[in-house]
Amino acid sequence: MAIGITHKFKSLLRLRLRKGKRSKQLTATCQDLSHDDCCRDEVVPEEPVVFISEQPNSLFFQKLPIEVRKTIYSYIWLGAYDNMYHVPNGRHIIFKEGRWYNMRCVMSEVDEDRDFIQKTMDYIYESGQGDLLMWQRRLSSTWGSRHWRCEERIEYGSMGAIDRTDFGSMMLVCKRMYPEVVESVFESHKFIFNDLFTAHRFFVHQPSPYVSHLRDLDITLHTSFRECSPLAINLPKNRVREVINAVKSLPSLHSLRISVDICDRGPWRKLPERDLAIHFKACQALKKFVVEFPPLLAGKTYLFDGQDLDTDAANPESTSMPFTVIRRPPLRYWQFHPGEVEHFKWEMFKRGSQPHCRITLAKSGTAISNPYLVKSDG
Ligand SMILES: [Zn+2]
Numbered sequence: 242m243a244i245g246i247t248h249k250f251k252s253l254l255r256l257r258l259r260k261g262k263r264s265k266q267l268t269a270t271c272q273d274l275s276h277d278d279c280c281r282d283e284v285v286p287e288e289p290v291v292f293i294s295e296q297p298n299s300l301f302f303q304k305l306p307i308e309v310r311k312t313i314y315s316y317i318w319l320g321a322y323d324n325m326y327h328v329p330n331g332r333h334i335i336f337k338e339g340r341w342y343n344m345r346c347v348m349s350e351v352d353e354d355r356d357f358i359q360k361t362m363d364y365i366y367e368s369g370q371g372d373l374l375m376w377q378r379r380l381s382s383t384w385g386s387r388h389w390r391c392e393e394r395i396e397y398g399s400m401g402a403i404d405r406t407d408f409g410s411m412m413l414v415c416k417r418m419y420p421e422v423v424e425s426v427f428e429s430h431k432f433i434f435n436d437l438f439t440a441h442r443f444f445v446h447q448p449s450p451y452v453s454h455l456r457d458l459d460i461t462l463h464t465s466f467r468e469c470s471p472l473a474i475n476l477p478k479n480r481v482r483e484v485i486n487a488v489k490s491l492p493s494l495h496s497l498r499i500s501v502d503i504c505d506r507g508p509w510r511k512l513p514e515r516d517l518a519i520h521f522k523a524c525q526a527l528k529k530f531v532v533e534f535p536p537l538l539a540g541k542t543y544l545f546d547g548q549d550l551d552t553d554a555a556n557p558e559s560t561s562m563p564f565t566v567i568r569r570p571p572l573r574y575w576q577f578h579p580g581e582v583e584h585f586k587w588e589m590f591k592r593g594s595q596p597h598c599r600i601t602l603a604k605s606g607t608a609i610s611n612p613y614l615v616k617s618d619g
Contacts, residue, residue, distance in 0.1 A: 293416045302417060314425035317411065322403040327352070331431045331459070333391055336439040344395055345403050346433055352387045355533075356570040366574075366584055373574075373582045380574060383463040384435040385500050385533075392435065420451075427454035428493070434460045437468075441480045444487035456493050460484070461500040469503055471516045485520045500533040521564055530564040536571040585609075 296302045301310065322345070323329035331346030351357050358380045365371035384392040411422045432455055434440040440460055444452065467473055468481050475482070488497065501517060521532055576582050584603040589596060599610045 296415065296417045299417075307421070310421060311425050311428070314411070314422060315429045318406055318408075318426070318429050320403075320406055325403075328431055328433075330429060330457075331433055333388070333395065333433045333435065334439060334443060335395065335436075336442050342395075342400075343404070344391070344400060346388065346431070347390050347394055347403075348387055349390065352390070355386050355567070358386055358389070359570065359573055362574050362582075362584075374576070374580070377574060377576050377582045380572070381576075383461075383502070385461045385463075385502065386569060387500075388433065388435055388461070391433075423451045424454045427451050428456055431457040431459060431496075434458075435463070437462050437464050437480055437484065440484050445480075445483045448487070453492055455491055457496045458488065458491075458494060459498045460488070461502065463502045466503045469501070469517065474516050474520070481517075482520055485517075489521070494527060496529040497527050498529075498531045498533070502535065527563070531567060532564045533567050533569065536568050 305313075318330070326346065327348050327350045328346045331348070332343045333346055335342045335344070354360070358376060361371070362373060362376045362380065365373050365376065379389045379393075380386075382389040382392050408422070408426055412419050414422075427449075434443065440462070443449070462481055462484070464481055468479060473479055485499075488494070488499075499521070518532075521530075571587055573586065574582055574584055585600040586603065587598065588601055588608075589598050591597065597610070599608045601608050
């Protein structure tokens with residue numbers, strides 16, 4: 242249930258807060274100084290001392306322990322629309338045009354299938370019914386395959402009733418309640434970040450004093466290859482590493498999902514997974530820790546050194562990793578030319594003793610060699 246509050250009541254609260262602040266500042270001045278001093282006009286502290294009343298007459302604060310109070314707050318955040326969405330407590334955090342926004346995550350259960358978009362494109366391609374270009378745009382979403390609906394809503398829609406949980410009203414009740422309310426907001430919601438700029442600002446550049454109360458995080462790092470390259474990731478200033486270091490030091494974190502991507506949205510992908518994995522490795526205490534990487538191709542010849550980090554029992558390294566690796570499926574659709582979505586297939590072949598890879602366009606049969614391949618299996 243969202244708490245509503247009328248405009249008049251908000252004004253009254255602000256008025257009372259202002260009056261209370263003034264009287265408490267005056268009291269503080271009188272307490273700290275002698276009577277003669279405090280009555281001089283010039284003895285006004287440059288920075289007002291803000292006192293927070295312990296609310297001795299409040300049964301809510303004096304009788305109920307903090308755990309019960311936070312349980313009560315968590316019920317307040319429940320809304321009428323929660324059961325309509327796959328992640329009922331999911332909130333996208335966005336820093337845009339100098340302001341922070343939070344909007345509800347509207348991902349559907351089917352979006353957990355990382356191949357859902359391309360399966361839909363398969364149907365459109367075979368049946369001829371549907372807009373392949375529209376789904377191509379979704380396939381190339383920088384928000385990842387799970388949050389493309391949320392991106393479209395934020396890009397083309399506006400905040401609606403489903404976003405309005407009135408956190409502000411609870412924060413205005415009193416200064417004693419304010420920190421508990423903010424802590425509860427951080428503890429009760431899944432914070433979702435879909436761009437590196439926002440995540441870096443939230444965790445590194447201007448971290449909130451309450452960030453340590455975060456429990457559930459979902460981060461998609463859509464970054465340039467330059468920032469994820471083995472050389473750059475270990476430089477003193479690297480935004481990806483700074484975000485990872487900030488996140489892994491959060492003491493209350495229970496669940497973390499990080500999707501790693503690079504700006505190269507074409508069919509050729511490479512990623513310095515092992516270097517990134519070293520930085521992820523320190524997140525040992527998490528109950529649930531998932532890292533989503535770009536796809537592997539057949540033969541697992543797609544990594545720098547052929548070493549798969551997947552949770553394959555045959556791979557001894559996977560057992561030492563504190564996270565589960567999941568991968569997006571390889572692309573089979575792309576817009577190589579404006580206005581034309583091509584369907585293609587991956588083919589592995591050998592030239593001499595070396596394995597190679599290429600894609601073959603379905604309509605024209607044109608073969609395009611993969612410039613990044615290939616590490617030998619041998
Ligand atoms: Zn979402």
